[in-house]
Amino acid sequence: MAILSVRDLRAYYRTEAYGISRTVHAVDGVSFDLHPDEIYGVAGESSCGKSTLIKVISGNVKPPLKAYSGSVEYDNGLQKVDMLTISPEEMRRNIRWKEISYVMQGSMSVLNPVRKIIKTFEDIVESHRGIQDKKVFREQVEAHINRLGLPTDVLNAYPHQLSGGMRQRVAIALATMFQPRLIIADEPTTALDVVVQRGVLQMLKEIQAESKNTVLLVTHDMAVHANVADRVMIMYAGRIVEEAPTKTIFKSPLHPYTKHLISSLPMIGVRTTKTSLRGSPPNLANPPSGCRFHPRCPLAMEVCRTEIPEMVDVESRHRVACHLVKGGAL
Amino acid sequence: MTILRIIRDLLKYDSRFRLAFIFLSTILIMMLLSLVSPYNPNKTFVVAMDTPPSLEHPFGTSSRGQDIFWWMTFAVRNSFLLGMVTAALSRVIAIIVGLIAGYEGGWLDKVLMAINDSFVVMPLLPILILLGFLLRGKMNFFTLGLILGVFGWPWDARLIRSQVLSLKERAFTRTAVYSGTHPFWITIHEHLPFVLPIVFATTINNMLWSIGMEVTLSVLGLSDVSTPTIGTALFWANQHGALVAGVWWWIAAPTLIAIILFLGLYLLFSSINEYIDPRTRLRLIGG
Amino acid sequence: MRKFLLHYLLPRIAQYLTVIFIGITVTFIIPRLSPTDPVEAQVSMILSSGSAVDPEAIEHMRQALTEMYGLSGSPLEQYIAFWGRLLRGDLGPSLSTFPTPVTRLIGQALPWTLGLMLTAVILSWIIGNVLGALASYYPKSKLIYAIDLMSQAVRPIPYYVVALVLLVVFAYLIPIFPFSGAYPVGTRPSLTPSFVLIYLKHSALPALTLILVGFGGWFIGMKSLTSNIISEDYVVYAETTGIKERKILTQYVMRNAMLPQITGLGLSLGTVFSGALIMEVVFQYPGMGMLTLQAIFRNDYSLIMGIAIYSIIGVATSVFLMDLIYPLFDPRVRYQ
Numbered sequence: 001m002a003i004l005s006v007r008d009l010r011a012y013y014r015t016e017a018y019g020i021s022r023t024v025h026a027v028d029g030v031s032f033d034l035h036p037d038e039i040y041g042v043a044g045e046s047s048c049g050k051s052t053l054i055k056v057i058s059g060n061v062k063p064p065l066k067a068y069s070g071s072v073e074y075d076n077g078l079q080k081v082d083m084l085t086i087s088p089e090e091m092r093r094n095i096r097w098k099e100i101s102y103v104m105q106g107s108m109s110v111l112n113p114v115r116k117i118i119k120t121f122e123d124i125v126e127s128h129r130g131i132q133d134k135k136v137f138r139e140q141v142e143a144h145i146n147r148l149g150l151p152t153d154v155l156n157a158y159p160h161q162l163s164g165g166m167r168q169r170v171a172i173a174l175a176t177m178f179q180p181r182l183i184i185a186d187e188p189t190t191a192l193d194v195v196v197q198r199g200v201l202q203m204l205k206e207i208q209a210e211s212k213n214t215v216l217l218v219t220h221d222m223a224v225h226a227n228v229a230d231r232v233m234i235m236y237a238g239r240i241v242e243e244a245p246t247k248t249i250f251k252s253p254l255h256p257y258t259k260h261l262i263s264s265l266p267m268i269g270v271r272t273t274k275t276s277l278r279g280s281p282p283n284l285a286n287p288p289s290g291c292r293f294h295p296r297c298p299l300a301m302e303v304c305r306t307e308i309p310e311m312v313d314v315e316s317r318h319r320v321a322c323h324l325v326k327g328g329a330l
Numbered sequence: 331m332t333i334l335r336i337i338r339d340l341l342k343y344d345s346r347f348r349l350a351f352i353f354l355s356t357i358l359i360m361m362l363l364s365l366v367s368p369y370n371p372n373k374t375f376v377v378a379m380d381t382p383p384s385l386e387h388p389f390g391t392s393s394r395g396q397d398i399f400w401w402m403t404f405a406v407r408n409s410f411l412l413g414m415v416t417a418a419l420s421r422v423i424a425i426i427v428g429l430i431a432g433y434e435g436g437w438l439d440k441v442l443m444a445i446n447d448s449f450v451v452m453p454l455l456p457i458l459i460l461l462g463f464l465l466r467g468k469m470n471f472f473t474l475g476l477i478l479g480v481f482g483w484p485w486d487a488r489l490i491r492s493q494v495l496s497l498k499e500r501a502f503t504r505t506a507v508y509s510g511t512h513p514f515w516i517t518i519h520e521h522l523p524f525v526l527p528i529v530f531a532t533t534i535n536n537m538l539w540s541i542g543m544e545v546t547l548s549v550l551g552l553s554d555v556s557t558p559t560i561g562t563a564l565f566w567a568n569q570h571g572a573l574v575a576g577v578w579w580w581i582a583a584p585t586l587i588a589i590i591l592f593l594g595l596y597l598l599f600s601s602i603n604e605y606i607d608p609r610t611r612l613r614l615i616g617g
Numbered sequence: 618m619r620k621f622l623l624h625y626l627l628p629r630i631a632q633y634l635t636v637i638f639i640g641i642t643v644t645f646i647i648p649r650l651s652p653t654d655p656v657e658a659q660v661s662m663i664l665s666s667g668s669a670v671d672p673e674a675i676e677h678m679r680q681a682l683t684e685m686y687g688l689s690g691s692p693l694e695q696y697i698a699f700w701g702r703l704l705r706g707d708l709g710p711s712l713s714t715f716p717t718p719v720t721r722l723i724g725q726a727l728p729w730t731l732g733l734m735l736t737a738v739i740l741s742w743i744i745g746n747v748l749g750a751l752a753s754y755y756p757k758s759k760l761i762y763a764i765d766l767m768s769q770a771v772r773p774i775p776y777y778v779v780a781l782v783l784l785v786v787f788a789y790l791i792p793i794f795p796f797s798g799a800y801p802v803g804t805r806p807s808l809t810p811s812f813v814l815i816y817l818k819h820s821a822l823p824a825l826t827l828i829l830v831g832f833g834g835w836f837i838g839m840k841s842l843t844s845n846i847i848s849e850d851y852v853v854y855a856e857t858t859g860i861k862e863r864k865i866l867t868q869y870v871m872r873n874a875m876l877p878q879i880t881g882l883g884l885s886l887g888t889v890f891s892g893a894l895i896m897e898v899v900f901q902y903p904g905m906g907m908l909t910l911q912a913i914f915r916n917d918y919s920l921i922m923g924i925a926i927y928s929i930i931g932v933a934t935s936v937f938l939m940d941l942i943y944p945l946f947d948p949r950v951r952y953q
């Protein structure tokens with residue numbers, strides 16, 4: 001049973017100025033399921049639409065972004081809601097933070113610069129549950145952040161007084177306050193140095209192991225996925241190109257793009273010749289026809305230019321969209 | 331022509347620009363009409379006094395026996411010219427200060443910006459009043475333009491400086507520096523084309539300021555009140571107690587024209603400002 | 618704390634002193650560059666008023682005036698003496714109401730201007746900012762759209778013209794406010810309730826004009842700041858966490874958008890002050906503006922000098938005070 005199912009989602013940015021209109025096909029026909037108690041990784045190079053996908057799932061669709069078709073269904077076992085049609089107030093009251101929380105990309109700037117950290121905790125708790133006794137509330141928050149290994153002092157600090165790693169931990173502490181079933185993390189370790197990255201990932205992993213919730217982890221860093229994710233989905237130019245359990249993705253990738261991502265990973269002791277792709281990621285305002293990867297694919301064929309490769313299941317939990325891969329191995 | 335295309339685009343898609351176009355066309359027509367005026371604006375008592383607006387005198391006549399409509403055609407022309415003189419002079423200063431401060435950096439930048447910021451916060455009106463007071467009787471419309479020009483540059487120098495600072499970081503400047511080109515030529519060749527659209531926008535803003543300042547100084551009797559301008563129109567109306575005497579059209583005409591001129595310039599300014607705003611550009615060409 | 622002193626406070630103090638230094642120097646230089654000799658102008662004015670012409674007395678008067686205007690000695694000596702008198706708070710006697718010191722005349726006028734200006738500045742700042750934030754947070758509201766249009770229409774018009782229009786409309790066509798003054802001729806200023814009421818009624822129109830012209834700038838500034846800030850990460854994040862809308866609007870959006878507006882308030886004081894002077898002239902309000910007008914009409918050179926110097930020091934000091942207050946609102950400056 002899936003906790004979140006996304007079906008054929010299309011979300012575009014449409015802008016218009018002085019008669020010139022532009023549509024960025026940032027998410028273009030994406031389907032996948034999230035299951036309880038797993039860490040699901042989303043990978044793909046910068047500006048392939050990962051953050052846009054997250055925006056739609058977390059109910060942050062604002063102009064110029066608009067979801068044009070598809071569905072995003074959240075099911076917590078008690079109720080099913082469509083995240084695309086639910087009213088904003090209902091979403092705020094019942095879903096946000098209680099069911100789905102979010103660790104945003106660039107958590108450096110997600111904390112209000114003029115408010116102490118404790119105030120952000122206060123605002124969130126106040127808005128969802130109300131605060132009867134400030135002292136009790138403060139003790140609860142202190143207990144919560146201590147459990148996550150954060151010192152009590154951070155509560156009285158302003159964001160700019162904390163280090164990047166500290167702020168990211170605060171963001172995770174905020175996201176886990178109500179023990180939500182789904183935690184979405186968008187590039188939670190980008191811009192942190194390696195040692196700090198490891199600490200932050202460890203923290204996320206421990207939380208997940210303890211509360212058995214689902215974590216949707218978005219990052220362009222394949223090494224992070226290798227260490228943390230249970231399953232990985234690879235996006236390219238607004239579409240899913242491959243999805244499989246982490247082991248399978250790294251051991252036997254099938255899509256040429258996935259292969260490229262993995263071969264460019266630095267591995268200890270192994271000296272790989274880094275294959276660089278020709279060209280640059282496509283402009284999503286005017287994406288290539290057929291397989292969107294074809295202008296850069298070393299194995300591209302004639303058919304790739306005209307026909308969109310269909311998603312095929314090669315194993316029960318492994319699917320790929322590439323004309324080279326035939327389905328039916330089931 | 332790109333300029334014509336820009337104007338066509340703006341006319342088509344920006345209602346503010348359309349309104350500005352109408353207002354400023356009205357002003358332009360008035361300015362041109364001054365060339366065929368049947369009356370000499372320096373002569374008084376050439377028509378009947380204090381007659382309300384009529385077909386013969388669309389804006390009525392004043393207590394000084396002048397046709398207000400035709401007199402205003404000169405007034406608008408002069409006010410506009412004053413704005414241009416001020417803007418031209420203060421643009422030159424602003425560009426030089428902005429480019430030097432932005433390009434040279436270091437202590438020169440610090441000193442220039444300290445002076446610049448001092449003029450930004452200083453209340454200019456009392457200083458201009460002092461100047462106008464001392465030059466009373468010797469002030470003509472051209473000296474007023476020069477004086478306003480000397481005081482009207484600081485805001486824009488800062489704007490140009492910040493633009494240069496962001497341009498400076500671009501690769502092409504660094505390449506030019508390594509290739510040994512003199513900084514002055516880098517500035518002229520590479521920065522000016524980027525700075526010019528901003529200069530154009532600030533020109534309009536500066537004209538708004540100087541024409542308004544002229545109104546203020548004239549009303550206080552500190553400009554050359556024998557030259558017709560929007561300000562001196564109000565000055566003469568006040569001198570003759572037009573409002574109390576019921577000659578309302580004498581106040582209404584310059585007020586109406588001032589509103590059309592100021593709104594026209596302002597709408598043009600904000601429409602162009604949005605057009606050259608990097609964020610709008612980004613939306614156009616895609617980021 | 619050291620960082621705060623070094624990177625925030627010290628540069629501000631330096632800038633404050635620079636403004637005053639440049640402003641005072643400019644007011645010192647202007648009369649000396651001008652082709653009009655204030656002494657000769659004064660002498661010829663007294664002569665033309667028809668009093669007895671005794672050459673010795675004229676020469677005597679010339680010397681006295683030269684002395685009084687600080688025009689004796691080399692330019693450097695004059696400049697040093699100029700600062701010396703300033704630091705002693707001596708701006709000389711007013712010529713039109715000889716021998717009342719200029720400082721006393723200004724002291725009488727200043728409270729009226731300050732009262733008018735402070736009320737107008739604070740009200741227009743608050744109204745403009747609140748409406749501006751609402752405008753970009755609720756872009757579909759018709760009422761706010763109408764306010765937007767109005768503020769855009771008033772903003773570019775010079776103070777004088779706006780004041781004139783309001784005067785005509787509200788004192789002449791629909792006479793709900795008195796025509797001029799801060800109180801009717803014949804009443805004496807006092808702190809009785811009835812006088813305060815009269816005062817408020819007389820001040821309403823000038824204050825309204827200042828607010829009307831002033832709030833548009835804050836409104837437009839706040840609107841564009843807000844529309845940038847609502848796409849800042851911390852606002853999008855706050856919305857995602859489900860924090861209540863009102864709290865986001867006040868504590869996340871407005872609280873942050875306010876900061877540049879506080880800086881802007883400091884920078885605008887000079888312009889607002891100039892506007893207040895004009896306002897007083899239109900409404901015959903007995904403050905610094907009216908004093909200036911009198912000085913112009915009565916050829917009172919020392920009074921105009923005094924007004925210019927007072928205005929520069931006053932505005933620079935207010936801007937400096939704003940700089941001192943700013944850290945209270947921005948923890949990033951407070952704890953560097």
Ligand SMILES: Nc1ncnc2c1ncn2[C@@H]1O[C@H](COP(=O)(O)OP(=O)(O)O)[C@@H](O)[C@H]1O
Nearest residue numbers: 013024026045046047048049050051052284617
């Ligand atoms: N606000 C926006 N307006 C227009 N285009 C946008 C906007 N935000 C993102 N895009 C475009 O959408 C595409 C996907 O961006 P994003 O989802 O942020 O990618 P990723 O998170 O994978 O780096 C990019 O081409 C980007 O330029």
Ligand code: SF4
Nearest residue numbers: 291294297304322323
């Ligand atoms: S479909 Fe063709 S172009 Fe696309 S990845 Fe497969 S082989 Fe390459």
Ligand SMILES: [Mg+2]
Nearest residue numbers: 047050051105
């Ligand atoms: Mg992203």
